[in-house]
Amino acid sequence: MIALAGIGRVFRVGGEEVHALRDVNLQIAAGEFLSIMGPSGSGKSTLLNVIGLLDRPDAGRYLLDGRDVTALPDDELARVRREKLGFVFQFFHLVPRLSAAENIELPMVLAGIDPAERRARLDRLLGEYGLRERAHHRPSELSGGQCQRVAIARALSMGPAVLLADEPTGNLDRHTGQDVMAVLERVHAGGGTLILVTHDPEIGARAQRRLRMVDGAIAGDDKA
Amino acid sequence: MRAADLVAFSWNVLRGYGARTLLILLAMGIGVAAVVAVSAIGEGARLYVVNQFGALGTNLVIVLPGRSETAGAMPGVLVGKTPRDITLDDALALKRSHAIRRIAPLIVGAGDVHSGTRHRETPVLGSTAEFKDIRGMELAQGRFLPEGDPRHSTPVCVIGTTVAAELFGAGAGETRALGEWLRVGDRRFRVIGVLAKQGESLGFNTDEIVIVPVAAAQALFNTSALFRILAEAKSRDQIPAAKSDIEEIMRERHEGERDVTVITQDAVLATFDRILTALTLAVGGIAAISLAVAGILVMNVMLISVTQRRAEIGLLKALGATGGMIRLAFFTEAVMLALGGAALGLAAGKLGEVLIGQVYPAIPFSAPLWALAAAPAVAIATSILFSVAPARQAARLDPVRALSKR
Numbered sequence: 289m290i291a292l293a294g295i296g297r298v299f300r301v302g303g304e305e306v307h308a309l310r311d312v313n314l315q316i317a318a319g320e321f322l323s324i325m326g327p328s329g330s331g332k333s334t335l336l337n338v339i340g341l342l343d344r345p346d347a348g349r350y351l352l353d354g355r356d357v358t359a360l361p362d363d364e365l366a367r368v369r370r371e372k373l374g375f376v377f378q379f380f381h382l383v384p385r386l387s388a389a390e391n392i393e394l395p396m397v398l399a400g401i402d403p404a405e406r407r408a409r410l411d412r413l414l415g416e417y418g419l420r421e422r423a424h425h426r427p428s429e430l431s432g433g434q435c436q437r438v439a440i441a442r443a444l445s446m447g448p449a450v451l452l453a454d455e456p457t458g459n460l461d462r463h464t465g466q467d468v469m470a471v472l473e474r475v476h477a478g479g480g481t482l483i484l485v486t487h488d489p490e491i492g493a494r495a496q497r498r499l500r501m502v503d504g505a506i507a508g509d510d511k512a
Numbered sequence: 513m514r515a516a517d518l519v520a521f522s523w524n525v526l527r528g529y530g531a532r533t534l535l536i537l538l539a540m541g542i543g544v545a546a547v548v549a550v551s552a553i554g555e556g557a558r559l560y561v562v563n564q565f566g567a568l569g570t571n572l573v574i575v576l577p578g579r580s581e582t583a584g585a586m587p588g589v590l591v592g593k594t595p596r597d598i599t600l601d602d603a604l605a606l607k608r609s610h611a612i613r614r615i616a617p618l619i620v621g622a623g624d625v626h627s628g629t630r631h632r633e634t635p636v637l638g639s640t641a642e643f644k645d646i647r648g649m650e651l652a653q654g655r656f657l658p659e660g661d662p663r664h665s666t667p668v669c670v671i672g673t674t675v676a677a678e679l680f681g682a683g684a685g686e687t688r689a690l691g692e693w694l695r696v697g698d699r700r701f702r703v704i705g706v707l708a709k710q711g712e713s714l715g716f717n718t719d720e721i722v723i724v725p726v727a728a729a730q731a732l733f734n735t736s737a738l739f740r741i742l743a744e745a746k747s748r749d750q751i752p753a754a755k756s757d758i759e760e761i762m763r764e765r766h767e768g769e770r771d772v773t774v775i776t777q778d779a780v781l782a783t784f785d786r787i788l789t790a791l792t793l794a795v796g797g798i799a800a801i802s803l804a805v806a807g808i809l810v811m812n813v814m815l816i817s818v819t820q821r822r823a824e825i826g827l828l829k830a831l832g833a834t835g836g837m838i839r840l841a842f843f844t845e846a847v848m849l850a851l852g853g854a855a856l857g858l859a860a861g862k863l864g865e866v867l868i869g870q871v872y873p874a875i876p877f878s879a880p881l882w883a884l885a886a887a888p889a890v891a892i893a894t895s896i897l898f899s900v901a902p903a904r905q906a907a908r909l910d911p912v913r914a915l916s917k918r
């Protein structure tokens with residue numbers, strides 16, 4: 289489903305070149321649960337951003353569902369993101385002005401989905417993630433765990449093929465982190481593809497496939 | 513993205529940043545209100561002047577001695593030799609024209625007016641019975657100058673209310689002026705009428721004049737020359753015919769010399785109209801500069817907003833918003849602000865118009881239609897124009913960088 293071949297990403301910082309990714313080759317099948325671990329600065333986030341079409345690689349080829357997305361125009365990338373990819377971030381990134389429900393609805397609004405259809409999906413998601421009582425609360429009135437559940441519901445509202453999570457538990461206490469992990473694992477159990485960046489070995493170990501990155505390259509790829 | 517969602521989203525942003533929104537609405541509103549109020553004042557002044565000319569009498573054609581270089585303008589500077597005087601016979605000859613309903617010769621001078629021990633200096637007008645109708649004058653008491661041969665002098669006069677009050681008793685009400693004798697210079701006149709209060713009418717305050725028969729005025733000021741001839745055309749359409757008739761008759765009588773100026777009320781009016789319209793446009797334009805200033809404020813605030821909402825814009829992109837959608841969201845915001853500001857400004861401008869109308873009830877303040885349409889249009893155009901740069905900046909934001917900064 290995801291096929292990366294010879295992917296490289298170079299940042300230039302003050303005349304110096306930083307190789308965030310070097311010659312990354314990676315195949316991810318539909319329905320996989322993959323964790324990416326490694327020291328800070330090893331390129332985990334950069335890899336996730338490339339897979340998530342938020343960042344363009346400087347070298348290599350990226351096939352998503354058999355289609356070469358390496359050189360697609362920006363607007364087309366946005367459309368693919370909208371329809372196939374869901375993001376969950378360490379710092380939730382909820383819009384503070386909007387209620388939980390409105391935040392969850394946001395991708396559907398951007399996609400121009402019919403309001404009646406939106407309401408139906410929203411209702412299902414609110415129920416599924418235990419957010420019904422919190423639907424009209426602002427993010428500032430929610431706990432960290434609730435915020436991340438809203439973010440996950442939002443990421444799933446368009447029914448994406450792949451869910452990308454960059455340290456989704458990094459900003460949560462242990463107990464809440466377990467909670468969020470349970471939610472993510474449920475998504476995977478439902479047949480979704482889940483790619484998870486984490487620093488927590490315990491959480492990383494829960495994935496069937498564990499990628500280890502060092503210095504921009506894949507240093508290990510364990511499949512259970 | 514659906515249009516309704518776009519509006520709802522922008523509405524949410526505007527509500528979320530209330531202080532910012534109010535600030536822009538205020539700036540926009542002041543700009544629009546300024547244009548509306550200023551153009552209302554200009555238009556009021558224009559209408560006031562036009563009405564004043566209207567009060568001068570309808571279908572009026574004025575003949576004055578001397579050839580003015582700038583035709584149609586005010587009595588110009590005379591060039592070359594002293595022109596031939598216009599006489600009473602010239603005036604009476606104009607009655608030949610079929611385009612003219614009536615004429616009134618006019619002599620103007622200043623006279624020392626006495627009644628018993630009281631006296632004052634007033635303008636003294638010499639004319640005929642028809643003067644009253646040409647100028648649309650009303651009488652408060654008595655009657656106007658008698659009909660009859662204008663070459664004969666009768667010792668009667670008609671006086672303004674102020675003159676009546678000052679010379680014949682206190683108070684503005686009924687005076688004992690009627691039938692009394694009045695001395696102007698070394699001649700005596702019997703008061704046969706008192707003019708109704710009318711006030712200023714371009715040049716003269718009719719409340720402060722004394723009107724005597726034209727022949728009497730000629731003797732009084734020791735001149736046979738007329739100051740002016742006022743002629744009334746039979747209708748508006750007849751004004752040009754009246755004008756050419758007058759020029760023809762006067763040329764005949766003056767041995768082929770074109771030495772009089774004939775001005776029509778229309779020409780004078782058109783000149784004033786043009787000047788005052790241009791003036792209104794100019795001050796309206798100056799006021800519109802404040803709209804441009806408001807536009808710059810919009811740009812500034814929007815640029816700050818792009819910086820403030822970096823993470824949000826990055827997020828929207830990660831969620832699948834295209835650059836175009838982001839741009840559109842910013843434009844929608846700008847247009848909504850401009851519409852709100854324009855509505856506020858129109859309301860404030862109208863209110864201002866009513867308020868100054870209360871202070872100066874004589875002047876018909878009312879913003880012209882073009883200002884009511886142009887002010888909001890300019891407000892919307894500037895705010896769209898000035899939000900182009902911020903919207904582009906937002907649309908170009910790199911989502912990874914935007915999201916990485918908390």
Ligand SMILES: Nc1ncnc2c1ncn2[C@@H]1O[C@H](COP(=O)(O)OP(=O)(O)OP(=O)(O)O)[C@@H](O)[C@H]1O
Nearest residue numbers: 299300301306308327328329330331332333334335
């Ligand atoms: N926008 C950028 N400009 C310059 N350098 C960058 C940029 N983004 C990432 N880098 C560099 O690329 C390398 C990989 O960064 P990346 O964020 O992928 O690391 P990471 O593995 O996610 O680290 P962490 O665990 O701390 O999140 C780092 O050296 C980083 O400094």
Ligand SMILES: [Mg+2]
Nearest residue numbers: 332333334454
């Ligand atoms: Mg990272």
